[in-house]
Amino acid sequence: MNGFDFSPLFRSTIGFDRLTRLIDAASQTDGSAVAYPPYNIEVTGDNTYRLTMAVAGFAADDLELTAQDGALTVAAKAQKEDEKTRYLHRGIARRAFERRFQLADHIRVSGASLDNGLLHVDLTREVPEALKPRKIEIADGGAPKVIEQKAA
Secondary structure (H helix, E strand, O other), rough: OOOOOOOHHOOOOOOOHHHHHHHHHHHOOOOOOOOOOEEEEEEEEEEEEEEEEOOOOOOOHHHHEEEEEEEEEEEEEEOOOOOOOOOOOOOOOOOOOEEEOOOOOEEEEEEEEEOOOEEEEEEEEOOOOOOOOOOOOOOOOOOOOOOOOOOO
């Protein structure tokens, strides 16, 4: 079974149509590209995360990070081969890659660093004040308190 039927979910919810697009994108991956480069995703705090990718052989200038439209893209240019070098065994892959990560709402990239062949990308969830829960005061007795009233 390759597909999921979300129609029962959509009968009683509003605004979750993006969910099907995310699941479709996650299920349409090429098996060979999934393993390279290896990466970890860590939870480093209540609203902070860290993506760590093993990018041995790449310099900071070879890597490109782009955050756009709720997606983080990490890409590397192919390395120029030195024609004079002869290998008996070549186990360090230095091929070009592009890896995409879907970001949840209000996640932004707060920084990136390259240390000992590991690319660290720090992410932070920043929920706007308007979306945070707020306490609503309950008036004691009498008529309800009108917060704002406009003439028709």
